[in-house]
Amino acid sequence: MEGFLIFAISILTLAFVYVILCLALNIECGVAGMWDLGIVSYFGVGAYSYAIIVAPEAASYQHYLFGLESNPIYGIVLAIILGGVSAYLIGLPSLRLRREYFLITTIAFSEVLRITFSNENWLTNGVAGIYNIEQPLKSYFSPDNYIVLLFVIFLCFSVIVYKMVNKLSFSTYGLSLKALRENEALAKTARIEPSKQYHSVYVFTGCLAGFSGALYVWLNTLIVPTQFTPNVTFFVWTALIIGGIGNNRGAFLGAIFFVILLETLSFLNLSAELALVVSSLRIALVGLALILILRYLPNGLLREKPTVL
Amino acid sequence: MDIFIYGLVTGSILLICALGFSMTLKTEGFINVAHGQMLMLGAYFTLGLTYIGLPFLIAAFLSVLLCGVTGLAFQRILFKPIKSNGILVQLFTSVGLAYLINGLVGAIAGKRMLSFDIPISRVVKVGDVYLVTPYEFMILGIVLATVIFLHIFLQYTIMGKHIRAVADNQDLAKIRGINPDRCSDLVWFIASSLAGLGGIFLGILGAVHLNMGWQQIVMILSVTVLGGLGSIYGVMLAGLLLGFAMEFGLLFVSSNYRTAIAFGVIILVLVIRPEGLQSLWQSKGRET
Numbered sequence: 266m267e268g269f270l271i272f273a274i275s276i277l278t279l280a281f282v283y284v285i286l287c288l289a290l291n292i293e294c295g296v297a298g299m300w301d302l303g304i305v306s307y308f309g310v311g312a313y314s315y316a317i318i319v320a321p322e323a324a325s326y327q328h329y330l331f332g333l334e335s336n337p338i339y340g341i342v343l344a345i346i347l348g349g350v351s352a353y354l355i356g357l358p359s360l361r362l363r364r365e366y367f368l369i370t371t372i373a374f375s376e377v378l379r380i381t382f383s384n385e386n387w388l389t390n391g392v393a394g395i396y397n398i399e400q401p402l403k404s405y406f407s408p409d410n411y412i413v414l415l416f417v418i419f420l421c422f423s424v425i426v427y428k429m430v431n432k433l434s435f436s437t438y439g440l441s442l443k444a445l446r447e448n449e450a451l452a453k454t455a456r457i458e459p460s461k462q463y464h465s466v467y468v469f470t471g472c473l474a475g476f477s478g479a480l481y482v483w484l485n486t487l488i489v490p491t492q493f494t495p496n497v498t499f500f501v502w503t504a505l506i507i508g509g510i511g512n513n514r515g516a517f518l519g520a521i522f523f524v525i526l527l528e529t530l531s532f533l534n535l536s537a538e539l540a541l542v543v544s545s546l547r548i549a550l551v552g553l554a555l556i557l558i559l560r561y562l563p564n565g566l567l568r569e570k571p572t573v574l
Numbered sequence: 575m576d577i578f579i580y581g582l583v584t585g586s587i588l589l590i591c592a593l594g595f596s597m598t599l600k601t602e603g604f605i606n607v608a609h610g611q612m613l614m615l616g617a618y619f620t621l622g623l624t625y626i627g628l629p630f631l632i633a634a635f636l637s638v639l640l641c642g643v644t645g646l647a648f649q650r651i652l653f654k655p656i657k658s659n660g661i662l663v664q665l666f667t668s669v670g671l672a673y674l675i676n677g678l679v680g681a682i683a684g685k686r687m688l689s690f691d692i693p694i695s696r697v698v699k700v701g702d703v704y705l706v707t708p709y710e711f712m713i714l715g716i717v718l719a720t721v722i723f724l725h726i727f728l729q730y731t732i733m734g735k736h737i738r739a740v741a742d743n744q745d746l747a748k749i750r751g752i753n754p755d756r757c758s759d760l761v762w763f764i765a766s767s768l769a770g771l772g773g774i775f776l777g778i779l780g781a782v783h784l785n786m787g788w789q790q791i792v793m794i795l796s797v798t799v800l801g802g803l804g805s806i807y808g809v810m811l812a813g814l815l816l817g818f819a820m821e822f823g824l825l826f827v828s829s830n831y832r833t834a835i836a837f838g839v840i841i842l843v844l845v846i847r848p849e850g851l852q853s854l855w856q857s858k859g860r861e862t
Contacts (some may be wrong), residue, residue, distance in 0.1 A: 360846045365605065369799040370844055373837035376792055380834040493794060498671055506666050512854075538670065541682045545784075549677025555670030563659045 280524035281419035288315035289473035295511035298446030303371025311475025311491035348475015383490035394489030509565030585817020586717040591772035594765030610791030616770025617777035623750020
């Protein structure tokens, strides 16, 4: 296959991982209106759960728990479950807080988790990370075909998640979340219980983020703690804002637009020195795009659709 | 004893970094994520100015001013036009700005770790106790002077009173003939210069690198929330408290967990007292 095509396909495959993360953030922050800057926590938990299930047993110079080399499906299921569980646990103290206070607690938890990942060597092999995690089904296909297969699988996953999130945000449940977002006191009078609704949507977000974490490791075949800095959170938020917060289609498009924006420049064939400069410039480009979009399209590319019953 | 001193130094740097952030939060009402990048900018400005041959102290002084002017420019060009669009738009404009600054500095200065070209200093020994290096001593002095200056400025000058009035209630302040735009300009200038100063301190004690802004902004956020959003004195207390907590915590856990201790403290305090330290001396909680 041609180089450019392979490149485009692998960029889009990565974008689909972000799509799932972005949709998860959208139902939590766009629909329910919570200010969560800690989505990377569950992304990381999911990624590590998948990694320690699927990775082969630790070699003598490595340390990590399990290394069961077992079926990736178990890895994905565990990632979803543990993503949800960690969201449930983190939600217990932090959901008592609102807005800025909630924001800071979630970001603090995500940093504590990242620091734990990089220091608890027995569990995660520390800063060295875990490498060569085998990709499921890889042996049955030629490398070129496998890239296409991965593209199709991830596309299906993200479309399924999109359908699910979309269905949920227009269900009675989704409407109750929107009611809470618009006016919590009024929503209470309609027998909507804030703490229950917030906690459940938080766990749901955790499950989805855990799932996308597992896919992320599947795609990358390696995992290191530096992949899970608050930067990921800001990236996903940026993608969501670009696409249009509150709009699921916007979240989908925003994630793809964002990844393309971020990765396109890396296709240019450059000398090592120039490549460093360009890699910095593309961060600047993302910043500029965000500023301009917020200035001229404050609602993002697609604005939230008004809910009609 | 040395733990006490380290805590004091760590705490006062945190305090300087968070003060400016807290001032913009109070008057402008949004979380300025680009503040962390202003720290980095201060350090890199100093680096650039010493590179072209200026002595370190002059370069540092000039870069603090430069940071202030840059912050003022950002306020005029970026933040003033979108003020009416709500907190989230302003917040994410500042995220965009943070990426922009970070990317541009990275493209110009490269991604290597750098450090200031200042002589290595030895710890001053008093009696049998090792105290601080002259640099740390100087930093403590400057921080103390800045805090006193800021206190006098906000409490006793006309401009300071205007700023506090705008922060409390912008509409009422307007009715009294106070120009909120001028106050905003001034706050941005002061906040950004304080950020520049904090960045230079960080550079003196550690290294100058591209990620320092991102690392610090999370700490700054924590300090600010711990102090009670936008409360200047709460922030001062919170900065020192976190500084001590980080250094004393090292007695119990390994140094890799230094920042984790700080976040643990934040989570604990917020769960017990969601209004932050400010609520210790202000009994009535205010809706944000």
